[in-house]
Amino acid sequence: MTATLEERPAARENAGGTPAIDRAEGWRRRGPLLPALIFTIIVTQIPFILTLYYSLQSWNLVRPGSQEFVWFSNYLDVFTDSQFRTVALNTVVMTLGSVLIAVVLGLLLALLLNRQFVGRGVVRTLLITPFLITPVAAALLWKTVLLDPTLGLINFVLTPFGGSGTEWISNYPLASVMAALIWQWTPFMMLLLLAGLQSMPTDQLEAARVDGASAFSTFRELTLPHLRRFIELGVVLGTIYLVNIFDQVYMMTQGGPGVASANLPFYIYQRAFLGFDIGQSAAMGVVVVILTLIAANFALRLIFRSFSGEQEAA
Amino acid sequence: MAVTTSTPPDTQAPAAPPEPRRRKRSAANVWLGVVAWVVGIAFFFPVFWMVLTSFKTEADAYTTTPKIIFEPTLEQYEGVFSSGVGPYLVNSVIATVFSTLLVLLLGIPAAFAVSLRPVKKTQDVLFFFISTKMLPVVAVIVPIYVVVNQIGMLDNIWTLVVLYTGMNLPIAVWMMRSFFLEVPGELLEQASIDGAPLWRTLREIVLPIISPGIFATALICVIFAWNEFFFAVNLTAANAGTVPVFLVGFITSEGLYWAQLSAAATMAALPVVIAGWVAQNKLVQGLSFGAVK
Numbered sequence A: 001m002t003a004t005l006e007e008r009p010a011a012r013e014n015a016g017g018t019p020a021i022d023r024a025e026g027w028r029r030r031g032p033l034l035p036a037l038i039f040t041i042i043v044t045q046i047p048f049i050l051t052l053y054y055s056l057q058s059w060n061l062v063r064p065g066s067q068e069f070v071w072f073s074n075y076l077d078v079f080t081d082s083q084f085r086t087v088a089l090n091t092v093v094m095t096l097g098s099v100l101i102a103v104v105l106g107l108l109l110a111l112l113l114n115r116q117f118v119g120r121g122v123v124r125t126l127l128i129t130p131f132l133i134t135p136v137a138a139a140l141l142w143k144t145v146l147l148d149p150t151l152g153l154i155n156f157v158l159t160p161f162g163g164s165g166t167e168w169i170s171n172y173p174l175a176s177v178m179a180a181l182i183w184q185w186t187p188f189m190m191l192l193l194l195a196g197l198q199s200m201p202t203d204q205l206e207a208a209r210v211d212g213a214s215a216f217s218t219f220r221e222l223t224l225p226h227l228r229r230f231i232e233l234g235v236v237l238g239t240i241y242l243v244n245i246f247d248q249v250y251m252m253t254q255g256g257p258g259v260a261s262a263n264l265p266f267y268i269y270q271r272a273f274l275g276f277d278i279g280q281s282a283a284m285g286v287v288v289v290i291l292t293l294i295a296a297n298f299a300l301r302l303i304f305r306s307f308s309g310e311q312e313a314a
Numbered sequence B: 001m002a003v004t005t006s007t008p009p010d011t012q013a014p015a016a017p018p019e020p021r022r023r024k025r026s027a028a029n030v031w032l033g034v035v036a037w038v039v040g041i042a043f044f045f046p047v048f049w050m051v052l053t054s055f056k057t058e059a060d061a062y063t064t065t066p067k068i069i070f071e072p073t074l075e076q077y078e079g080v081f082s083s084g085v086g087p088y089l090v091n092s093v094i095a096t097v098f099s100t101l102l103v104l105l106l107g108i109p110a111a112f113a114v115s116l117r118p119v120k121k122t123q124d125v126l127f128f129f130i131s132t133k134m135l136p137v138v139a140v141i142v143p144i145y146v147v148v149n150q151i152g153m154l155d156n157i158w159t160l161v162v163l164y165t166g167m168n169l170p171i172a173v174w175m176m177r178s179f180f181l182e183v184p185g186e187l188l189e190q191a192s193i194d195g196a197p198l199w200r201t202l203r204e205i206v207l208p209i210i211s212p213g214i215f216a217t218a219l220i221c222v223i224f225a226w227n228e229f230f231f232a233v234n235l236t237a238a239n240a241g242t243v244p245v246f247l248v249g250f251i252t253s254e255g256l257y258w259a260q261l262s263a264a265a266t267m268a269a270l271p272v273v274i275a276g277w278v279a280q281n282k283l284v285q286g287l288s289f290g291a292v293k
Helices: A002-014 A023-054 A073-080 A082-113 A120-132 A135-146 A153-161 A173-198 A202-210 A215-242 A247-252 A264-274 A278-313 B002-006 B008-015 B019-024 B026-053 B075-082 B086-115 B120-133 B138-150 B157-180 B185-193 B198-227 B230-235 B243-252 B258-278 B280-287
Strands: none
Touching: A023 A278, A023 B086, A023 B120, A023 B138, A023 B157, A073 A082, A073 A278, A082 A120, A082 A173, A082 A215, A082 A264, A082 B026, A120 A173, A120 B026, A120 B258, A120 B280, A135 A153, A135 A173, A135 A247, A135 B026, A135 B243, A135 B258, A173 A215, A173 A247, A173 B026, A173 B280, A202 A215, A215 A278, A247 A264, A247 B243, A264 A278, A264 B138, A264 B230, A278 B120, A278 B138, B026 B258, B075 B258, B086 B120, B086 B157, B086 B198, B086 B243, B120 B157, B138 B230, B157 B198, B157 B230, B157 B280, B185 B198, B198 B258, B198 B280, B230 B243, B243 B258, B258 B280
């Protein structure tokens, strides 16, 4: 039993390298993968190649026959567009700000939940609910029931502290959107970090306790280093998901006032579907991809590391 | 798996002594438990309030001092239905169910190929799948719109089915791969020695073992498909609109129909909240592409 278990990962890793597999067997093994692969290429890669092609054209949908090849002039326009720069900065602030706050809050919640208390399962279920709520519904909830200046719950709660009547969404549009995002993403970070805490070897913690280490130094010297991989993963995954956020911006502020709370997905949407400028929005899409590639490269490496670490452990 | 078989001797040893210690810390534990409850309720409260408001009359919902005691009514739900949510619900169900089925149809064999019987190239394919999730949707929406428009598939629910399948397939392959890796290897070896064809090995040996994992994967696909808004709002109109698109109508009537808005939002969110509660133990595994169990 143990022998077969130890052999398995090795056998898997070498499966491709062993010359014993002939071509036919290779295709038989690859075969089940092909439909999914072809489907994914068609749905995700071909549109992207088209985006590259469109980005080199001047093309507005409202003016039929306006399509012509203009090389990189769309890109030039993108980089000289001061609104684009504001929006790019908004995207960075919105994405990283929300992710980092969500990670910190998620860590605190995970530490709270990583102990025995009555109704722990119920509390966990309550906590993950914001993450599950349809983002459009959550955005509506924030815009009206929570942040409405006269009738919103937040201002009602703040009234005794003299904070009533604040027009959250008009005065702090970016922060309002981020509040909704943090509310939705803190539970995800909590779940991720809780999984990290629960994978900690208990004997180490026991040893630290026996040695009389304080809770804080145990946390700093044992827990935090162990959680590092999970925190990194949370930041990276959160960034990948949140850089694409559209629903909350669309529902809560429409990117306004001006472009004060617009992020890149919303700005490109405006250019493409309200301005019908296909060439421009395609060029912006390409720029977003290049920026994302930088982050994704880092992300892939991190996931690969977790993935190979998992194989070592298997 | 090898780790779990080797750990029992280690974990048994320290289990006995810490009993008195635990009692000493129990007072702190109780307080931290209370804190956890308070925070949990605070996070959940907006959702609770939304559900509560959905049972109010508009007059009860629209007060400067929030009302907790009121006479519950179902009139808001009736109102949502009479304002025509029906077709949107049907569209959401079609898009969710069929895209999830398609994901499983394409994803199960693919996950099988990359996990249990991999050849060298399949590992590259695995990373290709994950890299597509890092491609921002905004970068592909323009050509998708143009192409879908040209082939006359705008405002057609099957367009969303295809796109949602593409959106969820990479996550599903990675997630199911991590479940497939938990299948004992000797079972498969036995099957291949017996000369069983591939599909029978899959159906009779592998599927029963990983069916809980497949179920969790399906639930996560359901959540993403049901919640999706970006494709839906850009590619559909009156015919193929989904529930999130229906909710957009409430931004314009802001402040006037809070109770009805809450009823609509509750209806939109309820199916996925339940799916998520059921799948909560596998949620992280799915969203982290199987990197975290």
